[in-house]
Amino acid sequence: IxxxxxxxxxxxxxxxxxxxxxxxxxxxxxxxxxxxxxxxxxxxxxxxxxxxxxxxxxxxxxxxxxxxxxxxxxxxxxxxxxxxxxxxxxxxxxxxxxxxxxxxxxxxxxxxxxxxxxxxxxxxxxxxxxxxPLHVAQELADAGRYGELLTYLSARSQEELEQSPMLTLLCGIAHSRLGRLDLGQQWAMVAQLRARMLGDRTLEVRALNVSGAVALERGGIDEASYFFTRAQEQAMQDNDMATVGRCANNLGIIANMQGDYARAVGAYTRAIAAYEQAGFHRGIAESRHNLGITYREQGRLDHALEAADAAVRDAEWLNDRGFKAQALAGRAEIRLAQGEPELAIREAQEALAIHRERNDGVLEAEDLRILAVALGLAGRMRDAEEMLRAVIARATKHDRPLLVASAQRDLASLLHRIGDRPAATVMAQAARVTFDRLGATAEIAKLDALDATMASSSRRAQP
Missing domain, CATH: 1.25.40.10 (Tetratricopeptide repeat domain)
Structure with a gap:
């Protein structure tokens, strides 16, 4: 030096x-x-x-x-x-x-x-x-084309993959995005160790962030926070603004889950600023999308819709159909909060079609959850119930505990409205166990409100 x-x-x-x-x-x-x-x-x-x-x-x-x-x-x-x-x-x-x-x-x-x-x-x-080979693989990852990325990487030799920490990491990212979390974690750990051996600090820090993302998907908020915070600190020391943005975005997701919306907005704002410095436009779009989710949770629906509209425009400008589907699904949830189930159905179905086209089973299940809630609000109760039960089964298979619990909560609400209160209570209790384990404070608060509604209905029903 x-x-x-x-x-x-x-x-x-x-x-x-x-x-x-x-x-x-x-x-x-x-x-x-x-x-x-x-x-x-x-x-x-x-x-x-x-x-x-x-x-x-x-x-x-x-x-x-x-x-x-x-x-x-x-x-x-x-x-x-x-x-x-x-x-x-x-x-x-x-x-x-x-x-x-x-x-x-x-x-x-x-x-x-x-x-x-x-x-x-x-x-x-x-x-x-x-x-x-790295350039091709990175372009596929940046475009969110994870199925194609795995197909491309599978054509490389096992030796080439294991020797290249970046290809190894991209393999881990693709597996985790497609629901194979165990494989995603394994490849991310191999990439981190390989990068450390080679003294590639930037890649080692990015692998830390990926490990945190996998931990978060599996419900380990504390573990994920540790990975993200450590990676963010090291990325800031190295002036790696793209990784700083990723970590800030992920810390915002955790803050949102915990109901700390002010901290979430701050984290997403920092992520957008870091991504702008790095010139990483997809990252900017994803953080805007997440910002819309937090505004929706706060009840600031005008701000939420503005952020969601911006995310959809970003996706179209980037020509990124995968991200457009996520943005549409996010906007559909805002439509639900605004009491517009028909608009929500239309946008959730469009998102679902894109994710099916891309063979993205994980995000397809999330689209189905949103669509089921919209169908329920539109009066199609039995269709909604059947769809939510299918989502729970899929999310369980993909080891997505947060999605499982969210669908269980939505199903509890639906069953309560149908009049099957015992089943609604059982489903709500199952969701609460998972939300408690995940530390998802905001989701627990929603369950508390649902429990209060069910208790009130029971009291009114007494002779």
Whole structure:
């Protein structure tokens, strides 16, 4: 770091301190890493030939000690030295050797850094070619096309997936978004460990956020809060604003679940600001969508509809049908709160059609829950009951406890209106157990209101 900042005296002083420490605890492998840093200092001093000699020795020692990352880093540094001395053909040969090792390790960050050096356009394009699978996979993930993403990744070899922390992480994201939470968590953990081994801090932090998202889907609010908070702090230190936005958005979801709506609005507002700095437009749209949900929970229906309309417009501008379906489902819930079941039915059905087209079983189940509530309000009680029972079964299969409990609460309300109070009470109690376990304070408050309504009806029914 000191060398990159031009603080050569500080760099020399710290290297001397390291050398003194090594005397007491010799370690040949770490000494090779120290030598690589010494070479960078020699380059800064203009001692090109000495730097080249040191780096060639480091490469030999790293290969003998089976330390491929150090070997690749030293080979990359050697390519810079060779280019600096005008030996461009040798420099490109060394860069190709470094690229081969970085590719085998799945060190995407290092590959990007290598390609960003002052090469001519043709050679820089050649170096970036190793990142092509990653670019395709990331585009599919950014577009929310998770089924296609898994199909694309399944065509890669198992070895390639496991070596690439980013491809591994995208695999985890796709599995979790499609309802396979166990697989999603496993791949996210592999990605986090691989990124840590490679020193890719940005990717490690993003993997932490994904682990938090999976924990949240499974109902572990405390665990999810820990992951999101830790990831957000580290992302802010690294000025990784896209990940800061993701974490803030997810912390807003937790605050909303806990009924702390002011904190949720603040979190979503921070997420939008971070996404704007990162230029991540889909993130901005998703946080606007979530902001609309919080406004709806507060009863600020005009603000909620304004945010939902903006989310739908964002989805159309992004040409993202998957997100458009989510935004339409969110707007349908606002229509329900406004007492407009027919409009809610229309928008929930449109969202459902898109999610079915995309084979997204998890979000399809959420659409069905909203549609069932709308049907119930429109007087189609039996259709609504049958649909809610199907949602409970699907959500249970997908290990989505919050969705299970929400559908149970909605079914309890419907059964109460039908007149089956014993069944309504049983269903409400089942929902309460899950909401209590999840710490979903806002949902518990809704259940309290439903219980009060049922108790009042029972009292009125007494002779």
């Amino acid at each position: 000191h060398v990159s900042r031009g603080e050569l005296q500080l760099a020399r002083r710290e290297l001397d301190q390291v050398r003194d420490l090594r005397i007491g605890v010799p370690d040949a492998a770490d000494e090779a890493e120290d030598a690589r840093v010494v070479a960078s200092l020699l380059v800064a001093d203009g001692q090109w030939a000495a730097a080249e000699a040191v780096l060639r020795e480091v490469i030999e020692r790293a290969e003998a000690d089976e330390r491929p990352l150090l070997q690749a880093e030293a080979t990359r540094d050697l390519s810079m030295v060779l280019r600096g001395t005008g030996r461009h053909v040798e420099a490109q040969t060394a860069a190709r050797m470094a690229r081969a090792i970085f590719t085998r390790l799945g060190a995407e960050g290092e590959l990007r850094n290598l390609a960003r050096q002052s090469w001519d356009d043709a050679f820089a394009t050649e170096l970036r070619g190793s990142l092509a």
